[in-house]
Amino acid sequence: MERLVYSDVRETLYREVLPNGLEVIVLPKEGFRKTYATFSTRYGSIDNRFAVGDRPPIEVPDGIAHFLEHKMFEEPTGDIFATFASQGASANAFTSFDRTVYLFSATEQIEKNLVTLLDFVQHPYFTDENVEKEKGIIEQEINMYRDNADWRVYFGLIDAMYHNHPIHIDIAGTVESIRQIDKATLYRCYETFYHPGNMMLFVVGGVDAERIFGLVRDNQSRKSFPPQEEIRRFFDAEPESVKKPKTKAVLPVSLPKCMFGFKEKRTGFTGRELQRREAATKLMLESLIGPSSPLYQSLYDDNLISDSFGHEYNSAPDYAFSVIGGDTPDPDALLDRFRVAVDRALADGLQKTSFERAKRKKSAVICAC
Known part of the structure; x- marks a missing residue:
């Protein structure tokens, strides 16, 4: 177990990579009652074309990472949400462009909930019947977001920025793409991306690091996984230019929604270099247009923005973009x-x-984790 001390933010992390490849990080917080745990895989909506080892590349339907996230909560014995609730925990999951994350928070039965988290994510249960049933559920979700103005303007902006990169495709896919998903493809994606060597467990709260590591080691030693092969991801070449300088949609809203973004021309950053670039960009955005900035205050005073106005930054080795916007009358x-x-x-x-x-705000957020 490796001990990592970050004196600038007064935090100490404990890290270990288990024999099966699973990375485990624990952040003890003395005096904290609530504990959070996330179990994540490096697998998101953009991973629709990939190869394992020296096998030929395959292309899977858009939205399959999100579909798989939904299906993981179904067990032969019932819905895993009910299990977490009976153990005093609140559980959830989400799929982003490049991650799928399963999580819970609780103030009691932490170790029991942690075992539940590990076991259900590492025990897929797909049948032809439950896959077909899920298609109808996700189709309703997709149609619901089509009527969500904030969602439409956000993905409308990304679609306007990117020509070829799959980041411009809705995380849930389309009604047409999810109809192509079947049990065999779900298992193929699960076996590729849900190997422990492609995953990380993070636990933060009032926990004892040694006990958590002991529990996780014991849990993983009882399971068998084949050696992990290299995962190769494939993306079409993306031009530096934006696809469309401006796009517009008409929806029934009380105020117009304006969102604008910046697509970065330089990509390919990884590791610490990518982390530094992300931190610097977020600091720049907060300084320029954050709620405490003179620009934000002047726009607010002139009624050009409301408290819905904000910004975010997304980055990975093969894409990076900033998003700014909110409601505005003009x-x-x-x-x-x-x-x-x-x-x-x-x-x-x-x-x-x-x-x-x-x-100072960013440092305070880090210290308060």
Whole structure:
């Protein structure tokens, strides 16, 4: 077990990679009552074309990572949510562009809930019948999001930025793509991406690190996994340009929604370099347009934005983009004001007080984890 001390944020992590490849990280928080655990796999919506080892590449239907996440909660004995609830835990899961994460939070029966988390994620149960049933459920979810203005504008923006990269495809896929999913393909994807060597368990809260590691080691030693082969992912070449400078959709909303983004031309960053780039970009966005920035306050005072206005940054080795926006009565005026502010920041730099405030805020968030 490796001990990692981060004195700047007063945190100590414990890390170990088990013989089967599973990475386990524990962050003890003395005096904390609630514990959080996440069990994640490096598998998301963009992983629709891949190969294992020296085998030929295969292409799977869009939305299959999200579909698989849904199906993992179904066991022969019933719904796993009920098991967590009976043990005093709140459980959930989500699929992003490049991750699928299963999680729970609880103040009691932590070890029992942790075993439940490990066991259900490592025990897939798919049948022809339950796969067909799930298609109807996810189809309803897809149709529901089609009526969600915030979701439509967000993915409309990503689709306008990217020509070929699968990040522009909705995480849930399409009604047509999920109809192509079958039991065999689900097992194929599960066996590829849910190997312990492609996964990480993270536990934070009022726990004893030694006990957690002992429990996880014992749990994993009782299970058998084949050696993991290299996973190769394939993406079509993506031009530096955006696909469409502007796009528009008409939906019944009380105020127009304006979202604008920046697609980065330089990609390929990994590891610490990618982490530094992400931290720097988030600091820049918070300094420039965060709720405490002069720009945000002036836009708010002029009624060009509301408290729905915000920003985010997404990055991975093969893509990176910023998203900014929210409700506004005048999208064109908002964009004009933002362009002026960006030109000023490029010429004069970020305001020092805004940058220092953003840096302190980020440090406070890290310390409060």
